[in-house]
Every structure is written in C-alpha cells, then in structure tokens.
Amino acid sequence: xxxxxxxxxxxxxxxxxxxxxxxxxxxxxxxxxxxxxxxxxxxxxxxxxxxxxxxxxxxxxxxxxxxxxxxxxxxxxxxxxxxxxxxxxxxxxxxxxxxxxxxxxxxxxxxxxxxxxxxxxxxxxxxxxxxxxxxxxxxxxxxxxxxxxxxxxxxxxxxxxxxxxxxxxxxxxxxxxxxxxxxxxxxxxxxxxxxxxxxxxxxxxxxxxxxxxxxxxxxxxxxxxxxxxxxxxxxxxxxxxxxxxxxxxxxxxxxxxxxxxxxxxxxxxxxxxxxxxxxxxxxxxxxxxxxxxxxxxxxxxxxxxxxxxxxxxxxxxxxxxxxxxxxxxxxxxxxxxxxxxxxxx
Amino acid sequence: xxxxxxxxxxxxxxxxxxxxxxxxxxxxxxxxxxxxxxxxxxxxxxxxxxxxxxxxxxxxxxxxxxxxxxxxxxxxxxxxxxxxxxxxxxxxxxxxxxxxxxxxxxxxxxxxxxxxxxxxxxxxxxxxxxxxxxxxxxxxxxxxxxxxxxxxxxxxxxxxxxxxxxxxxxxxxxxxxxxxxxxxxxxxxxxxxxxxxxxxxxxxxxxxxxxxxxxxxxxxxxxxxxxxxxxxxxxxxxxxxxxxxxxxxxxxxxxxxx
Numbered sequence: 001x002x003x004x005x006x007x008x009x010x011x012x013x014x015x016x017x018x019x020x021x022x023x024x025x026x027x028x029x030x031x032x033x034x035x036x037x038x039x040x041x042x043x044x045x046x047x048x049x050x051x052x053x054x055x056x057x058x059x060x061x062x063x064x065x066x067x068x069x070x071x072x073x074x075x076x077x078x079x080x081x082x083x084x085x086x087x088x089x090x091x092x093x094x095x096x097x098x099x100x101x102x103x104x105x106x107x108x109x110x111x112x113x114x115x116x117x118x119x120x121x122x123x124x125x126x127x128x129x130x131x132x133x134x135x136x137x138x139x140x141x142x143x144x145x146x147x148x149x150x151x152x153x154x155x156x157x158x159x160x161x162x163x164x165x166x167x168x169x170x171x172x173x174x175x176x177x178x179x180x181x182x183x184x185x186x187x188x189x190x191x192x193x194x195x196x197x198x199x200x201x202x203x204x205x206x207x208x209x210x211x212x213x214x215x216x217x218x219x220x221x222x223x224x225x226x227x228x229x230x231x232x233x234x235x236x237x238x239x240x241x242x243x244x245x246x247x248x249x250x251x252x253x254x255x256x257x258x259x260x261x262x263x264x265x266x267x268x269x270x271x272x273x274x275x276x277x278x279x280x281x282x283x284x285x286x287x288x289x290x291x292x293x294x295x296x297x298x299x300x301x302x303x304x305x306x307x308x309x310x311x312x313x314x315x316x317x318x319x320x321x322x323x324x325x326x327x328x329x330x331x332x333x334x335x336x337x338x339x340x341x342x343x344x345x
Numbered sequence: 346x347x348x349x350x351x352x353x354x355x356x357x358x359x360x361x362x363x364x365x366x367x368x369x370x371x372x373x374x375x376x377x378x379x380x381x382x383x384x385x386x387x388x389x390x391x392x393x394x395x396x397x398x399x400x401x402x403x404x405x406x407x408x409x410x411x412x413x414x415x416x417x418x419x420x421x422x423x424x425x426x427x428x429x430x431x432x433x434x435x436x437x438x439x440x441x442x443x444x445x446x447x448x449x450x451x452x453x454x455x456x457x458x459x460x461x462x463x464x465x466x467x468x469x470x471x472x473x474x475x476x477x478x479x480x481x482x483x484x485x486x487x488x489x490x491x492x493x494x495x496x497x498x499x500x501x502x503x504x505x506x507x508x509x510x511x512x513x514x515x516x517x518x519x520x521x522x523x524x525x526x527x528x529x530x531x532x533x534x535x536x537x538x539x540x541x542x543x544x545x546x547x548x549x550x551x552x553x554x555x556x557x558x559x560x561x562x563x564x565x566x567x568x569x570x571x572x573x574x575x576x577x578x579x580x581x582x583x584x585x586x587x588x589x590x591x592x593x594x595x596x597x598x599x600x601x602x603x
Binding site for chain 2: 100
C-alpha cells in the first residue's frame with residue numbers, strides 16, 4: 001500500500017516536473033518583457049502591451065511602444081523559437097547518429113551558413129540577402145556532406161558524420177579566408193560579431209519565418225519521437241523492426257538542417273545549446289524521444305530566453321550569445337553532472 | 346514454413362560470400378548454422394530476414410517471397426536478434442523490449458496498454474520481468490541477450506533469426522538461452538534460425554544443422570547425422586572426436602590438442 005502511494009507520488013512528481021518545464025519558457029518570456037536597457041516601469045509596459053486590445057489615449061511615447069513591440073517581443077520570441085528548435089535538432093541528431101557528442105551542426109550546417117553570412121557582409125549586401133545567403137549555404141553544406149557520404153557507397157552513419165565534419169572544416173576555412181580579406185576596420189568586426197551570435201537585429205518578419213521553419217519541423221520530430229527510439233539499436237535493426245530508415249533519416253536531417261540554418265540566419269552561430277540541452281532533458285525524463293524531444297524544446301527555449309536577458313542587460317554593450325551560452329552553461333552543466341546519475345557510463 | 350532457394354550474396358563480383366543456398370524448415374524447427382569465423386554466417390542470417398538484400402534467389406515465408414512483403418509486414422513475421430551490442434543511451438529494459446512493437450504501431454503513434462502487456466509477457470517468457478526498470482547499459486551480458494530476445498518476441502514473430510545468441514556468455518547462460526529457444530520452438534511453434542560456434546549446442550538442442558563453408562551450406566540435416574568427426578574436421582581444420590556420453594544421453598564434441 002505504502003509503495004503504491006510512493007509510486008503515485010513519484011509519478012505525479014514527474015508529471016509536475018514536466019508541466020514546470022513546459023511553462024518555464026512562457027513565464028520567463030513574460031518576465032523578460034519587463035526588463036531591458038531602456039527603462040520602462042511595469043505599468044507602462046502593461047498599458048502598452050494591452051493598447052491594441054483596449055483602446056485608450058496613449059500615455060506613452062512612440063519610442064516606448066517601439067521598444068516593446070519591435071525590440072523586446074521579437075527578441076523574446078526569437079530566443080524561444082531558436083533555443084527550442086536548436087535543442088530539438090540536437091536531440092534528434094544524437095538519437096539518429098547514436099552519439100551523445102553530436103550537435104545540430106555536425107553535418108556542417110553552421111559553418112556553411114556562417115560562410116554565407118560572412119560573404120554577404122563582405123559585399124555589403126542588405127540584411128535580407130545576408131540571411132538568404134546564410135540559409136542557402138547552410139543547406140548547401142549539408143547537401144554536399146550527404147553527397148560526399150554517398151560517394152563512399154556505404155550509408156553508414158559514421159561515413160555521413162565524417163563527411164559532415166569534412167564539409168564543416170571546409171567552410172570554416174572559407175570563413176577564415178573571408179575574414180582575412182575583409183576590411184579590418186569595418187567589415188571584420190561586423191563578420192565576427194555576426195558569427196558570435198546575437199538576437200539584437202531580430203525583427204517581426206524574421207519571427208514569422210522562424211515560426212515557419214522551426215515550429216512545424218519541431219512538431220514533426222515530437223510526434224515521430226517514439227519511432228526514433230528504434231534508431232538507437234542501429235540502422236539495420238531499426239530496418240528489421242519495419243522502420244524505413246533511409247527515408248526517415250533524410251527527412252529528419254532536412255528538418256534539423258532547416259532549423260539550424262535559419263537560426264544561424266537570424267542570430268549567428270549559437271553553439272552549445274543543441275549539444276547540452278538534450279543531455280539535460282535526458283537527465284530529467286530519460287532517453288525516450290517521445291518525451292525527450294518536447295522537453296528539450298521547452299528547456300532550450302527557456303534557456304535561450306534566460307541567456308538573452310543576460311546578453312542584453314548585464315552590461316551596457318550587448319554580449320554575444322555564442323559567448324554567454326557556454327560561459328553560463330558550463331558551470332551549471334558541470335554541477336548537474338556531478339549531482340545526477342547521467343547513465344551513459 | 347521457411348525456405349530459401351538458390352540464395353546468393355557478394356560484396357563484390359570477384360568474391361561471392363555464398364551462392365546456391367537452398368534449405369527449408371518446418372514450423373517450430375530449429376536450424377543451427379555452423380561454420381568457421383568470417384565465412385558469412387551473419388550475412389546469410391541477415392539475408393534470411395532481409396536485413397540485407399540477397400543478390401540472387403529468394404526467401405519464402407509461408408509460401409510468400411519476402412521481397413513482396415512491406416518492411417512493416419515482414420517485421421511482424423520475422424524477429425532478428427543481432428550479436429550482442431552496446432546501447433549508447435540508458436533506455437530501460439521495458440523501453441527496449443517495447444521497441445519490438447514498432448511494426449505493430451503506426452508511425453506517428455506510441456505504444457499503448459496492449460503493447461506494454463505484450464512486452465511484459467515477452468519478458469516473462471525469458472524470465473527478466475524483474476529487470477523492467479533497469480537501464481540496459483547496466484545489466485549483464487546474459488541479461489542483455491535475454492532482453493534482445495524478449496524484444497524480438499514482442500514482435501510476435503513466427504520466425505526468429507539469432508546471430509550467435511550465446512556469444513560472450515558464460516557456460517550457464519549459454520545453456521539457459523538454448524533452453525529458452527528450445528522452449529519457444531516447442532511451445533510457441535516459432536521457427537528458429539541461429540548461428541553458433543559450438544557444435545555441442547546442436548546436440549543439446551538435437552536440432553537441424555547447416556554447415557557453411559566455401560560459400561555454400563553444404564550439409565543440412567539432423568544434428569546427429571550431420572555433425573560428424575569428418576564434417577567437423579573439414580569445417581574447423583582440427584581433428585575433433587564425437588563421442589556418445591551415456592550419462593548425458595547425447596553426443597559431445599572433444600577437440601584433440603595438436
């Protein structure tokens with residue numbers, strides 16, 4: 001009887017934990033609306049927020065409403081979608097490639113996209129084209145990696161990952177080349193800043209595209225999650241269990257690549273999240289992808305919102321996200337690793 | 346029930362792994378495949394379950410060619426247990442066994458109550474229900490092999506293909522696994538194809554045996570007829586005595602020390 005009660009409590013604690021994880025990014029998002037460099041008192045923030053619904057005479061300035069609608073809201077939504085999307089892509093890749101050390105850019109998407117952006121900045125293209133170029137080269141890099149892996153005939157995961165690493169280093173060299181020839185007073189800092197990652201330039205149209213590229217793909221990964229578990233047995237065995245491994249593998253690679261490429265497009269290279277958030281999720285809910293993928297999305301979303309708050313508020317100058325994700329994250333992750341049983345020894 | 350006709354496979358045109366492999370099995374029969382290392386036993390087993398495609402010939406299950414079946418349909422009939430391997434992520438034994446339900450569950454769905462019941466029952470059959478919450482990377486080799494067999498059973502297959510199921514196991518666990526397989530063949534009428542490195546196992550099971558060498562399955566038949574001093578010497582290149590032991594009431598193989 002007692003053990004039944006204990007199990008009931010345990011089960012509900014887990015459910016409660018999951019509810020907390022799901023709510024956390026939304027709670028953080030709301031709190032984040034009230035903080036920023038441009039100081040606004042909470043009442044003003046609330047009145048501005050509700051102004052589209054409750055019509056009243058404006059008691060605020062144009063600049064104030066601009067801060068809320070064109071700066072804070074897009075940034076927060078951007079952090080939510082990108083943090084979530086990158087974590088989903090990371091969780092999917094780790095299962096697909098049966099490797100806990102894999103991150104979403106393993107097939108070279110980030111380096112490719114980074115190169116696309118760097119070249120566009122070098123030629124002083126407008127923002128839209130910088131984003132387009134980044135997206136295009138991100139997809140191109142992964143496309144080349146898949147082609148390269150097929151030259152070896154074998155469809156083994158190892159060959160694919162190796163090809164990805166090769167393409168990644170190729171585009172990393174090209175990025176260095178672009179930096180090398182870039183004007184060190186104006187272009188070089190712009191490229192470097194872009195590559196280190198920031199959400200400061202995110203606008204409402206960006207969010208719309210982010211929604212299109214990230215949300216349907218992430219949802220698909222969530223509902224296919226249980227079937228993805230079969231990949232942890234290896235491709236051959238997953239096939240023997242009736243899974244169309246080839247088709248599923250390429251669909252999932254396409255989705256993850258789109259998510260990561262678009263993330264780099266609008267906010268530069270944010271490493272670390274896609275690698276570590278899935279581990280955090282696995283420590284909380286175990287390796288079953290049907291749970292892990294949704295949990296990773298919400299954890300990643302909450303994490304990037306938190307980090308972006310630090311990025312825009314800690315100092316008067318913006319701190320690039322690529323720096324903060326790891327600096328803040330590593331001690332936290334080390335603490336968790338020391339405390340919790342990770343389970344893959 | 347199960348038959349393979351003129352089966353052939355090669356990685357490259359110059360070297361054929363096997364060719365003209367033909368044999369058939371009745372419902373509930375066990376076939377042990379013997380043969381030296383690297384001769385292609387695993388490849389043959391994979392081809393039997395269409396884990397790998399055969400280049401010539403065809404495998405028939407219940408009279409139907411397996412290339413005509415969809416992957417999913419096939420997985421509902423054939424369970425494949427590879428050589429023991431390590432899982433990267435700490436799935437629980439129950440989660441591992443549940444993966445065997447994959448061919449019965451629609452792509453965008455998750456296992457339901459009935460699937461969990463079937464998984465639990467599979468674990469009971471092999472005697473590991475007490476391990477249901479243990480992480481798969483923390484259990485012993487023998488328990489892991491049993492979990493893999495339970496996973497294949499959860500597929501509710503009529504044919505079970507096992508690649509060296511007794512590999513890496515201690516003496517007791519080897520016999521335990523064989524006993525469970527024997528029981529599955531006798532009580533559930535599952536047809537079993539497995540490979541082994543121990544000719545003695547074929548006497549223990551008193552089953553059908555195929556000896557694989559030089560790209561063909563040369564001998565197929567009842568263990569007591571096929572596994573002889575001559576065939577063993579041909580296969581393993583050492584002289585091996587086959588003696589009847591009264592106390593055990595069966596043949597045993599005794600390799601001579603060169």
